[in-house]
Amino acid sequence: MKVLKFGGTSVGTVESLRNVKAIVEAIEPPVIVTVSALGGLTDNLIATARMAADGDEGYRERMEAISSRHFHVISEIVAEEKRPELISNVSKMLSDLKRNYDGVFLLRNLSTQTLDNIVSFGERLSSMIVAAMIENSSLHDSLKFIKTESWFSKNIADQKLTASLIENEFHGLEDRAIVPGFISTDKKTGRITNLGRGGSDFTAALIAAATGADSLEIWTDVDGFMTADPRIIGEATVVPHMTFIESMELCLYGAKVIYPPTIYPVFHKNIPIRILNTFNPTAPGTLITESVEQDDMPIKGISAIKGASLFSISGFKANEGKKIKSRAINSMARNGVTAFLVAQAEGECVFSFVVADAEKTTACTTLETEFAPELLARDNFRIMTEDNLAIMAIVGEKIKSNPRLGARIRNTLLRDGITVKAYSEGGSRTTISIVMPIDKTDRALRLTHGILF
Numbered sequence: 346m347k348v349l350k351f352g353g354t355s356v357g358t359v360e361s362l363r364n365v366k367a368i369v370e371a372i373e374p375p376v377i378v379t380v381s382a383l384g385g386l387t388d389n390l391i392a393t394a395r396m397a398a399d400g401d402e403g404y405r406e407r408m409e410a411i412s413s414r415h416f417h418v419i420s421e422i423v424a425e426e427k428r429p430e431l432i433s434n435v436s437k438m439l440s441d442l443k444r445n446y447d448g449v450f451l452l453r454n455l456s457t458q459t460l461d462n463i464v465s466f467g468e469r470l471s472s473m474i475v476a477a478m479i480e481n482s483s484l485h486d487s488l489k490f491i492k493t494e495s496w497f498s499k500n501i502a503d504q505k506l507t508a509s510l511i512e513n514e515f516h517g518l519e520d521r522a523i524v525p526g527f528i529s530t531d532k533k534t535g536r537i538t539n540l541g542r543g544g545s546d547f548t549a550a551l552i553a554a555a556t557g558a559d560s561l562e563i564w565t566d567v568d569g570f571m572t573a574d575p576r577i578i579g580e581a582t583v584v585p586h587m588t589f590i591e592s593m594e595l596c597l598y599g600a601k602v603i604y605p606p607t608i609y610p611v612f613h614k615n616i617p618i619r620i621l622n623t624f625n626p627t628a629p630g631t632l633i634t635e636s637v638e639q640d641d642m643p644i645k646g647i648s649a650i651k652g653a654s655l656f657s658i659s660g661f662k663a664n665e666g667k668k669i670k671s672r673a674i675n676s677m678a679r680n681g682v683t684a685f686l687v688a689q690a691e692g693e694c695v696f697s698f699v700v701a702d703a704e705k706t707t708a709c710t711t712l713e714t715e716f717a718p719e720l721l722a723r724d725n726f727r728i729m730t731e732d733n734l735a736i737m738a739i740v741g742e743k744i745k746s747n748p749r750l751g752a753r754i755r756n757t758l759l760r761d762g763i764t765v766k767a768y769s770e771g772g773s774r775t776t777i778s779i780v781m782p783i784d785k786t787d788r789a790l791r792l793t794h795g796i797l798f
């Protein structure tokens with residue numbers, strides 16, 4: 346059995362939904378199909394909630410537009426005999442959404458819980474519509490089987506519990522199951538949560554892993570995983586094959602094509618992923634598997650996280666280096682912060698790493714707490730940060746066999762006047778990462794792409 350996931354653009358318009366219908370109905374059941382909210386809707390739901398919280402009455406007009414958009418799609422793609430029941434269910438859901446907005450407007454308050462509730466309507470609505478559109482299908486409620494637990498300020502999937510609930514839900518499936526992506530519930534309180542922006546990919550991966558699917562297909566709006574973000578690099582080309590590790594590294598370093606946590610559960614079960622284009626379904630796409638193929642490209646791609654800070658800890662003795670490094674890294678991990686590009690030159694008394702902007706505040710408080718004794722007792726012990734940076738990553742399992750590549754890229758950037766703030770070939774040697782000023786990122790990506798592809 347296959348698990349398919351269609352992203353926002355794939356379910357964004359009447360035309361794209363027709364493609365989805367043709368693709369899914371060409372597959373013999375059983376099959377599981379995860380869908381995102383209609384393209385752009387999640388952003389819209391959030392913006393509308395903020396308007397209501399700010400007391401801006403314009404939220405009502407936006408709510409009207411959200412309703413009309415869904416009814417328009419229904420009138421175009423759902424068979425006439427199925428429309429009355431669907432319209433009645435969708436109307437109820439939209440009234441519920443409106444009540445949420447009215448509450449936010451009245452109280453001028455938007456709690457995380459209310460916002461989680463509001464954004465969940467996107468996938469709840471799209472999945473109802475897609476289920477009515479697809480022949481021989483049934484709607485399955487992911488709020489019942491995707492369970493999260495809170496972890497610091499985030500909600501993360503309880504993968505074990507979720508896996509057993511999914512197994513139950515889809516055991517003996519005979520038709521085409523339609524599942525809303527992204528949304529979940531807290532395992533203790535039952536309140537609505539989600540898997541994070543872009544999380545529908547992760548829903549599909551959790552389902553693929555728990556049901557032991559033959560493959561996970563991520564249907565999106567490009568022909569596959571490309572050598573770089575095609576919006577920045579017009580010459581980017583599709584990569585026919587990459588490994589789980591390569592795709593994980595590229596996505597961790599900002600390639601938006603797959604939500605990073607998606608890869609772990611399927612990697613663990615060795616379930617291949619295919620990236621395919623809803624708008625060009627016959628294109629071969631990208632296959633992601635465990636092993637490196639004989640004729641694989643040595644470098645698979647480049648990506649960047651725009652918006653990062655460089656942290657440097659200094660003022661310790663050379664023999665303390667290892668301990669300082671492990672305390673810094675462990676304290677960050679305990680607080681859910683990812684430290685990129687961990688670099689410490691042998692014998693040097695400075696330890697540096699990079700943190701994405703979203704996690705900077707947590708990183709600062711974590712380090713100040715962890716090193717409070719040193720900061721108090723030693724005059725020269727310092728934790729410094731430099732902002733407005735970006736990390737560019739160059740990824741490929743065969744990078745190891747090209748030891749001069751990093752230096753070549755670095756020299757090209759330097760010659761172009763781009764300051765390299767930090768540089769690392771990483772522990773895995775699958776990735777070279779380079780830190781630079783944020784305003785130079787696109788230029789650096791173009792230059793690097795020009796050298797590599």
Ligand code: ADP
Nearest residue numbers: 352353354565567569570571573574600601602
């Ligand atoms: P979906 O709505 O289907 O989940 P996303 O917008 O999340 O789609 O992801 C697909 C987009 O990711 C593409 O339209 C493309 O602009 C962007 N992207 C960024 N980096 C890459 C890359 N290396 N290869 C392909 N697409 C990329």
Ligand code: ASP
Nearest residue numbers: 381387527542543544545
């Ligand atoms: N609709 C959600 C988002 O826009 C989840 C997803 O599309 O994967 O983030």
Ligand code: MG
Nearest residue numbers: 352543601602
């Ligand atoms: Mg996505």
